[in-house]
Amino acid sequence: MIRPILIHPDPRLKKQCDPVEDLSDARRKLAKDMLETMYDAPGIGLAAPQIGVLERLITLDCVKEQGEAPAPLVMFNPEILSASGDTNVYEEGCLSIPEQYAEVTRPKEVRVGWIDMDGNPQERDFDGLWATCVQHEIDHLNGTLFIDHLKPLKRQMITRKMVKFKRERSRA
Ligand SMILES: [Zn+2]
Numbered sequence: 001m002i003r004p005i006l007i008h009p010d011p012r013l014k015k016q017c018d019p020v021e022d023l024s025d026a027r028r029k030l031a032k033d034m035l036e037t038m039y040d041a042p043g044i045g046l047a048a049p050q051i052g053v054l055e056r057l058i059t060l061d062c063v064k065e066q067g068e069a070p071a072p073l074v075m076f077n078p079e080i081l082s083a084s085g086d087t088n089v090y091e092e093g094c095l096s097i098p099e100q101y102a103e104v105t106r107p108k109e110v111r112v113g114w115i116d117m118d119g120n121p122q123e124r125d126f127d128g129l130w131a132t133c134v135q136h137e138i139d140h141l142n143g144t145l146f147i148d149h150l151k152p153l154k155r156q157m158i159t160r161k162m163v164k165f166k167r168e169r170s171r172a
Contacts, residue, residue: 001033002040003051007169008096008162014143017054020076023119027057031074031117034059039070043095045133047140050096058137062129075114078138081123083107090132092146098165100158104149106135 006012020027030053038046038059045060061072088108093101109127112134116122126134136146147155 001036003033003037005037005041005046005050005095006052007098007166008094008145008147009159009166010096012049012052012054013096013140013145015049015054016143017049017056017141019056020115023076023115023117027055027076028117031057031059031076035061035072035074038095041095044129045137046095047137049140049143056141058134058141060130060133060137062133064129074117075112075122075134075137076116078112078114078134078141080135080138081111081113083111084109088128088132090129092132092136094136094146097145097147097158097162100147100161102147102150102154102158104132104136104146106132106149110135112138 034046034051037051044062045058048055048057056077058075058078059072061070063071084107086108087105089103089105091101092104108131109125110131111125113121113123147158
């Protein structure tokens, strides 16, 4: 089931999310809905607060090449265990901030731990686009958007555009 994605500014996108305590069938269904919503958008990552669920759950798939097999990842309670000193700059966007892009500097490589769909702990190193994406999604669980990494003027400019976008959308 495809869920509606919240658009910034929205107070639910600024909240600290709660850890997932148990892996119920309802939560697995939620994760499947998130993957479906993410692929439909289309996007390469989605965090539960973006569909209004304030729990620590993200989905990602950074395979972008046509014809390449999809590589969906579902992470409950993801945590950055270590990050490289080297940084990388990517032009980021966000499904909650449509059509706005800006360069963000983040650690180039990160080691992430999480709980998978079967309730098993996982650990993996990420680099390149995957590293940026997983950091962007984990940020969402702490109420941080990619625009929070930008200078205040740029952030305010994007927020004003989004306020206008939401106003026009609600009139349509
Ligand atoms: Zn985002």
